[in-house]
Amino acid sequence: xxxxxxxxxxxxxxxxxxxxxxxxxxxxxxxxxxxxxxxxxxxxxxxxxxxxxxxxxxxxxxxxxxxxxxxxxxxxxxxxxxxxxxxxxxxxxxxxxxxxxxxxxxxxxxxxxxxxxxxxxxxxxxxxxxxxxxxxxxxxxxxxxxxxxxxxxxxxxxxxxxxxxxxxxxxxxxxxxxxxxxxxxxxxxxxxxxxxxxxxxxxxxxxxxxxxxxxxxxxxxxxxxxxxxxxxxxxxxxxxxxxxxxxxxxxxxxxxxxxxxxxxxxxxxxxxxxxxxxxxxxxxxxxxxxxxxxxxxxxxxxxxxxxxxxxxxxxxxxxxxxxxxxxxxxxxxxxxxxxxxxxxxxxxxxxxxxxxxxxxxxxxxxxxxx
Numbered sequence: 106x107x108x109x110x111x112x113x114x115x116x117x118x119x120x121x122x123x124x125x126x127x128x129x130x131x132x133x134x135x136x137x138x139x140x141x142x143x144x145x146x147x148x149x150x151x152x153x154x155x156x157x158x159x160x161x162x163x164x165x166x167x168x169x170x171x172x173x174x175x176x177x178x179x180x181x182x183x184x185x186x187x188x189x190x191x192x193x194x195x196x197x198x199x200x201x202x203x204x205x206x207x208x209x210x211x212x213x214x215x216x217x218x219x220x221x222x223x224x225x226x227x228x229x230x231x232x233x234x235x236x237x238x239x240x241x242x243x244x245x246x247x248x249x250x251x252x253x254x255x256x257x258x259x260x261x262x263x264x265x266x267x268x269x270x271x272x273x274x275x276x277x278x279x280x281x282x283x284x285x286x287x288x289x290x291x292x293x294x295x296x297x298x299x300x301x302x303x304x305x306x307x308x309x310x311x312x313x314x315x316x317x318x319x320x321x322x323x324x325x326x327x328x329x330x331x332x333x334x335x336x337x338x339x340x341x342x343x344x345x346x347x348x349x350x351x352x353x354x355x356x357x358x359x360x361x362x363x364x365x366x367x368x369x370x371x372x373x374x375x376x377x378x379x380x381x382x383x384x385x386x387x388x389x390x391x392x393x394x395x396x397x398x399x400x401x402x403x404x405x406x407x408x409x410x411x412x413x414x415x416x417x418x419x420x421x422x423x424x425x426x427x428x429x430x431x432x433x434x435x436x437x438x439x440x441x442x443x444x445x446x447x448x449x450x451x452x453x454x455x456x457x458x459x460x461x462x463x464x465x466x467x468x469x470x471x472x473x474x475x
Contacts, residue, residue, distance in 0.1 A: 106430040107137045109173030110155075111166055112144040115180045117388035119147030119411035120418065122177040122198065123426070125154040127419040132159030136430045139163045139173055148415040170194070175429060179418065180405055181208055192216030192452070195434050197426065199223055199238075202449055203350045203463035204377040213453040218434050223375075224347065224457055225425060225447035232347070234425065234447075236283050237417035241407040243287025243343060246370045249401050250276060250339035251295060253368045253392060259399050261366035263338050266296025273297050273319075274338040279330070279354050279379060281308050281322065284372050285343035292341075293320040300333050330354055335362050342371040342379035349459035351376040357396070365397040374402040435475050445471050 108131060110123050121144045123131075128138050138160040142152060152162045163169050170176060170189035178198035182190065190196060193216065200221040202209045212219050222234035232239075247265075254274060256262035267273035276292040278285045281303030289301045293316065301316065302325035303309055312322040323329060334340060334355065344351050351373040360382065373379040374386075382395040386402045388409055393400050407414035425444060428437045438445040449457040454469040461468035 106174045106433075107139065107172055108426070108430055109163075109169035109176040110138065110140040110144055110160070111169055111176055111178050112141040113147070113179055113408075114166075114183050114185070115405060115408075118180055118405050118408045120179045120405075120408050120415045121145045121148050121150065121411075122179045122415075122418065122422070124148075124415055124419045125150055125158040125160075127423045127426075128155055128160045129158035130423060131427060131430065134427060134431065137161070139169050141166055141169050145415075148411040150415075175426075175434075177422075177426065179408075181205075182212070184211070187211045187215060190215040190217045193218065195220060195429060197222070197422075197429065199375075200449060201375045202455075202457065202460040204375060206464055209450070209455070209460060209464065212450050213455070216452050217450070218448065218452070219450040220429070220434065220444070220447045221449045221457070222422065222447070224449060224459075226443040228443070233443075234418075234421050235345075237421045238407045238414065239283035239345075240287050241410060241414050241417065242372050243284040244291045245406050245409065246284070246288040246341045246343070246372050247276070247291030247295065249391075249406075250292065250341060250368050250370050253370075253399055253401055254338060254366075259366070259392060259394070260368055261338060261364065265292060265339075275300070275333075275336045277330075277333045277337040277340045278302065278343055279325065279341065280343035280345065280373075281305070281312055282343065282345055284345070285341070286312065286316075288341045288343055288370075288372070289316060289320050292339075293317045297339075300337075302329065302333075325354075327354075331359060331362065334359050334367075335364075337363070337367060339368040339370065340380075342369070342373045342383075344373045344379040345376065347459060349376070350463045351379045353379060353381040355380040355382075357381050360396040360398045363398055367398050369398060369400045371400065371402045372406065374404050378402060438471065439475055445475070
């Protein structure tokens with residue numbers, strides 16, 4: 106199969122979807138790999154490294170789309186790319202369709218096969234291609250909470266860990282999955298008092314055993330959220346509903362209960378955000394104020410640490426990319442139900458139940474298309 110590796114064009118996105126090491130493995134498996142010129146520079150990988158790995162360097166994205174059976178990205182295709190995508194072409198990337206009806210309709214119109222990293226599952230029902238970026242984003246969330254609590258950044262002027270004789274900051278983390286656990290570990294490691302909320306009792310029991318003593322796992326209810334936002338110096342939103350839009354756990358009314366300058370970090374923003382007042386931001390302009398509360402809602406947080414993120418992403422996506430290239434999307438989906446779960450749109454038909462539900466549309470069962 107001819108596989109195209111595209112340069113990211115979303116603002117401040119420095120990742121690339123495959124390292125030269127991944128390219129070498131794919132070429133040794135007999136696939137032809139086309140890499141857009143300069144695609145890896147933001148992550149520290151030059152064109153020569155890809156050439157040495159057996160890839161062909163192509164000067165323009167249009168040529169990649171025209172020649173490739175499958176194209177790979179990190180972030181969702183941008184409007185300038187919609188017209189380049191061919192009917193029947195496989196597009197393999199993070200889509201987060203449920204957060205954008207515009208993107209969903211555009212990809213339906215291309216006639217392509219859209220396979221989303223974020224909905225592929227493994228044998229245990231986990232999300233293996235979301236996990237590495239969730240780990241990065243969770244750890245970054247605690248760093249950003251610490252940074253934006255600085256007075257110069259618009260925060261209250263609080264050191265997360267405090268010092269001798271001064272109490273530490275209070276950090277509220279909503280969601281005890283991969284993002285939330287990593288955020289809580291980092292915030293607790295900095296010395297903050299951390300409350301980690303989830304609704305899964307088995308998960309809470311596990312977290313109670315493994316988290317440090319300054320992290321308190323609690324069962325999440327609207328009442329406990331209303332209570333804890335009063336105390337919090339930072340709130341980290343780490344809620345994920347598989348393939349669907351994130352619920353609004355913090356309402357605008359709750360902002361009035363918070364201390365002025367409290368920092369909200371919404372890692373769920375790719376799925377629409379779990380704070381009612383969230384809206385997507387960029388690394389260039391990462392924050393905004395609503396009712397005196399500082400919001401950080403960058404949609405591609407791992408793009409700020411592209412070398413770490415690109416290697417971690419390739420480690421996770423490469424086995425799936427290899428299956429799709431070797432077998433084609435239909436046979437790969439027949440052989441692996443986890444890949445079938447990753448197929449969101451086929452020739453204009455929405456096959457992911459969460460995406461269809463977000464737009465009140467009936468999904469087409471993927472089995473009918475295999």
